[in-house]
Amino acid sequence: FFLNSIIQTGIIVVCQVLFSVMAAYAFSVLEFPGRDFLFYIILASLMVPFQLTFIPNFITISEWGWANTYMGLTVPFLASAFGVFLLRQFFLTVPKDLHDSAQIDGAGNWRYLWQILVPLSKGAISAFAIFAFLSAWSQYLWPLIITNDESMRTIQIAVRFFLFDQERGADWGAVMASAVIALMPT
Numbered sequence: 001f002f003l004n005s006i007i008q009t010g011i012i013v014v015c016q017v018l019f020s021v022m023a024a025y026a027f028s029v030l031e032f033p034g035r036d037f038l039f040y041i042i043l044a045s046l047m048v049p050f051q052l053t054f055i056p057n058f059i060t061i062s063e064w065g066w067a068n069t070y071m072g073l074t075v076p077f078l079a080s081a082f083g084v085f086l087l088r089q090f091f092l093t094v095p096k097d098l099h100d101s102a103q104i105d106g107a108g109n110w111r112y113l114w115q116i117l118v119p120l121s122k123g124a125i126s127a128f129a130i131f132a133f134l135s136a137w138s139q140y141l142w143p144l145i146i147t148n149d150e151s152m153r154t155i156q157i158a159v160r161f162f163l164f165d166q167e168r169g170a171d172w173g174a175v176m177a178s179a180v181i182a183l184m185p186t
Helices: 001-030 034-047 051-064 070-077 081-091 095-102 109-120 122-137 141-146 157-161 174-185
Strands: none
Touching: 001 034, 001 051, 001 070, 001 109, 001 122, 001 157, 034 081, 034 109, 051 070, 051 141, 070 141, 081 122, 095 109, 141 157, 157 174
16 A cells, blocks of 8 residues: 555656646746746636546546556646646746856757756745645545555555454554554655
């Protein structure tokens, strides 16, 4: 259970940070038609609760045959609108002159992003990574629904199984021990 939680959380955090950095760079530095409109759509997606997209996500993942897989656990959470918003706002605080001087020195957009902007943004990126980790680690409902096989369950679901054991009743020592183990990474 613990290994499944680590794998699920690791994939989600790495992908959310990577995709959010690249999208935030595109929305803050690059000029393209419809940039502001697309950003507003991303902001509007923050207002849609996950419970509203839960059933369509479940149907899609099930039809693709990803139930009981790491793909099913992680794919709906690989991008984060909050991360794009947070990092875009930080990238806008970096002076435009830095980008201009990098271009004069021959740096393209890719090099400017990874060699100049990302090192300057370590604080904002690490703050978002912490939010992403806490969100991914504490997921309960999605792993409970998308996994039927006990070998794919996460540690949060394991705590529940200790609590509701039909044969012995609640083993409070095991419940507390598993809760402490589940909370240790956070």
